[in-house]
Amino acid sequence: MIKVQMQQTQQGWEHWDQGAWGAFENRSDPPLLTALAALRAESAPAARARQFRPVRGVRHLNFIQRTDAEKTTVRAWFSADGRTTYSRDLMDIAVKDFVLGHPTRDYSRRRSQRHKPVAVWTQTTHGHVHCESRLEREFVLLADFDPRVAHISAQPFTALWPNGFPLKKHTPDFGVLSPGLPVIAVDVKTPAAAAKPANIARHALIRETLAAAGIIHIVWTGLPESVTSNLSSFSKARPDPDLALTYGVELLRRWRPNVTVAELVRNAAQFSALDRPLALQVVRHLVWTGALRTDLNTPYTSAAVLEKP
Structure with a gap:
């Protein structure tokens, strides 16, 4: 049993x-x-x-x-x-x-x-x-x-x-x-x-x-359809492991309460040479792995607010 x-x-x-x-x-x-x-x-x-x-x-x-x-x-x-x-x-x-x-x-x-x-x-x-x-x-x-x-x-x-x-x-x-x-x-x-x-x-x-x-x-x-769509998008973000680690550390370091996706990527890019498309992919990967959270009931865009667990 x-x-x-x-x-x-x-x-x-x-x-x-x-x-x-x-x-x-x-x-x-x-x-x-x-x-x-x-x-x-x-x-x-x-x-x-x-x-x-x-x-x-x-x-x-x-x-x-x-x-x-x-x-x-x-x-x-x-x-x-x-x-x-x-x-x-x-x-x-x-x-x-x-x-x-x-x-x-x-x-x-x-x-x-x-x-x-x-x-x-x-x-x-x-x-x-x-x-x-x-x-x-x-x-x-x-x-x-x-x-x-x-x-x-x-x-x-x-x-x-x-x-x-x-x-x-x-x-x-x-x-x-x-x-x-x-x-x-x-x-x-x-x-x-x-x-x-x-x-x-x-x-x-x-x-x-x-x-x-x-x-x-x-x-x-x-x-709900919005949740399914968001989860599907996050699950497809599969950056190179080394890239995910390098970008992930920098993005999490620049995170602030109530920051949006666009603001986080922009803030991180000011201090590091981050490629924006790759950084956006890593953000989705961080949400998928639980390092960051967002409202899954609304469509995920660059204006989505990111929180930490």
Whole structure:
């Protein structure tokens, strides 16, 4: 069982709350981070980004034949190689299952498909995370930006219920690990889909089942368009590491309360030979990495006010 503090809530996930970000230190749990680094060293993340292929019919990986004992309890099925599966009792799920696991469903591409799946590279995992829709890409963007998140896994497991239970099986869209916070199983739905009575009842059963394993289940329905646009812009700012360090130090040194982007770049350029386009890119990178903050609910421009956490 993954031990968690159930009284803590994951603010800012079901409903966007920018103020929640400042309440947590940036990936500051050494034991979890050390464990993640060791686990990731065992398996290259790129190997878990399977090639998309046309898939019709059943998309789940083949689950091995369940024993009579396994059919009487809810079990979570994981895949360590993207081909075969193994099961865990809910009380025996470990961090390793999330970090080294492959998606338990295939990702398909078809000509008539409305939303094409993609694999999104994230700085959090140092690898690719599968997404099946634009809304899922928005969630991964938010999770990658959130300083609380230490790991993101796509479709990390499939839960199978005993025969006769109202649910047969369910695969969460994402699993999220955060230092000092409960493990989060996330289902991404449009607001209309999340509000359907059948889905509300289904998610209530899933939430109750996963709670027994110390896993919180949430339904995520999206971000304001301005927030998505800003985060997308910040995530694409990937300056050379040496340049980011050199420019970043100078820009942070020249920061003053209530300074705008244009003022900060201009002030820094007066004392150092900073290239303006590169400096603007580094400012976006500083916002993405949390060294600077700005109002994400309004379009980001050179007039945006920059604050420190």
